[in-house]
Amino acid sequence: MTKPPVVHSKIIVLAACLLLYPLVFSDAFYRDIGVTFLLAAISASAWNIVGGYAGQVSVGHSMFYGIGAYAPLLFYQHFGWPPIAGIPIGIASSIALAVLIGAPTFRLTGHYFSMATIAVAELIRIFTGTWEFAGAAIGLQGPAVARGWWDLTFRGELPYYYIFLGVLAILLYVTYAIEQRRFGYYLRAIKAGERAARSLGAPVRETKIKALVLSATFTSVAGSLYSIKTGFIDPESGFGILVSVQMVIIAALGGAGTLFGPLVGALILIPLQTATNTWFGGSGSGLTYILYGGIIVLIARFEPGGLFELWDRIAPARWKRSHAA
Amino acid sequence: MLLDAQNVSKAFGDFLAVSGADLSIDEGEIIGLIGPNGAGKSTFFNCLAGDATPTSGKITFAGQEVTNASPETHARLGIGRTFQVPATFEDMTVLDNVMVGAFLRHPHRNEAREHARGIVELTGLNPVAHLRARSLGTPGRKRLEIARVLATNPRLMLLDESLAGLTPTELQEAIRLVRRIHEMGITIVIVEHIMEVIMTLTRRVLVFNQGHVIASGKPEDVVRDETVITAYLGHGHQRRRGDP
């Protein structure tokens, strides 16, 4: 599946736009949206690996995000470590949790996995709210003033933007590499028909667990980036259901199971979310989630493949042929 | 002996779908499984393929016991199967479908793709290689399933009504394909209702009824067997034949 030259040039244009964006739009407001967009794109792309490609719909992915978000601040708060040191610990814990959940539930039908993800995420959220060591309901804070560059406490948005962009680029590259390899084919086969995939020798359970582990890793990193940048975390912003929902809706809107779907979804939803929050003020967040719920239902009902699928269906055949392989 | 199924029974709760079925297949044979609907042949077939675990009995393949083995293990050992209702990967292209099969023996993409291309050519799917499986009709899907399984380099291929619902021309083509596969040295077991397929392709036939194997032998002998005719047509037929 070699990509024809016309797609390569699109990627270059995209990369250029992303690189230049904060330099062109240098106002703090725009840079902040940019950083939020990148973070959302990273989380959704991470979810995409197991939810989009493999079709194992996690609706509690915040559990990995939250672990990744708490780890850096926990180790800063209690041991004075630079928050960045908590990132690998967050990853390791998330991987352990992923295996713990995946191993039993992937033996059963897809519904069990989805239910388990909600239950575990809620369990962790409530528990963290009672755990003094993690700040209970109040949460944890990061360094207010940087002790050195390693604390990653920048005053402006710009350094964060490029760090996040780098992580996104790595994640997208990893996803692309998976798409090309046997692992990626098996993921798609599992989504398309587990029974048939099994009959062809695909190690279904193993593959699903690997996908979940990979997804959990990057989701954890996204959480870490969030708490390091924000300098704050609490049970709701780490493990809340809305964290999980946002990942799912962004990936599903753009196109779950496609490489750039989550990016497209984030491109649409983050500005939209910022706008509704600004327009409606305090009640804005309520309306935003009504909107999210509605969008998810519409996607499920009419176009589960998201915008990419929609484009595939309605784009005039002539345009497609002239751009096809 | 390539496959040896001994005294295989499969019960679903109180219902005994298969009871004491035996089947021994030598490498290179081409066997038919026939019988009325609900006779247990599909369940038996699923046991051979690893999709169902026998309640009792033993199945051995190439010397290894596979009675309780998973479908993945079956595939790796060299047993491949198609599905009665085609289970192609709808959103993937025909070539990608076959590649999933090819990846079993060829872990690297380029080799898998080469191998898959060869299979696509062999099975006459070249014209639709880059179309999504969902745009194929049922005959296309059935052929795709055969190609996909073939790509796993099976020693034994279990075809579950893979030739049903075809026009006469398509049927002839499919029969030719199965024959070509057989000539490649692959042992084949076919579940079928179409007599022409059984008569022209198979050398040995097993007849199921109500969970038991009621007859086995050469196709031309089996179709003339009294018990087989009664099983299909009912006792009324038998009574008529006895009338003066």
Added chain:
Amino acid sequence: MLLLQVIVGGLLLGAIYALFSSGLTLIWGMMNFINFAHGEFVMLGMYVALLAVVWLGGGPAVFGFAAAVALFILGVVVYAGLIRHVMRGPMIAQILSTFGLALLLRYTAFFIFSANFVSLPQTSLSGTVNVGGILMPLAQLVSGVLAVALTIGLHFMLTRTAIGSKLLAVSEDRNAAMLMGIRPNRMQALAWGLSAGAGGIAGALMAISYPWSPSVGETFGLTAFVVVALGGFGSVPGALYAGLIVGLIQAVSAYWLGPIYKDIVVYALFVALLWLRPQGLMGKA
């Protein structure tokens, strides 16, 4: 004595859990479909009860009936407008459909009713009774007993009546049922109506005794998962036993460990079940 009271209270609440969970298990058993919005059906039942009291006056019989009917209709509408279309599609569509619906219902309720906790005005079922030395609110006693009766009634309806066997026929084998002249679509719509209706009545029963806000839907939804997992997916009798057990465990945990642990224990039980016995106490995997 106090412990005994806690136990009885837990069982009575558990009976209501059993009632709404039986709706969830009915859908699972029939269609292999998990309704992530089921908790919201219960929550809406509570608000319908409130609105019925405010608009129509009347006691538990009135608002209970109103909740049942309103949610029955909602269940059928949800089936016809959404579920029917995603049922046979990809898993992601199935799961997202009711998950999105849950969000939609929950946040619409937040928008309309605000996040404040509300409760029903005093009903004719006020006051406490003394049963064998145990004091309990009359409302809780009546609700609990009624919930058990309704759950058993649902089970009898499914297993002993003609319409029940039609429902079961569709769940066994859709195509065979069609050949017998049963219309699967109608039966499935009916099942969704019953499921939501059960949730609605359960909500109304709970509203008599407990305050609530739109946030309770999420908790009830998860509770229903636990009950259904414990009782066995598809088994209404299982939901009855499991509901009582969950109510009991919850009450005793709150008593011994503190009220915060009320939910933690239930979710932890669910997670433990997934590992150890996914098919529950009585059901098939």
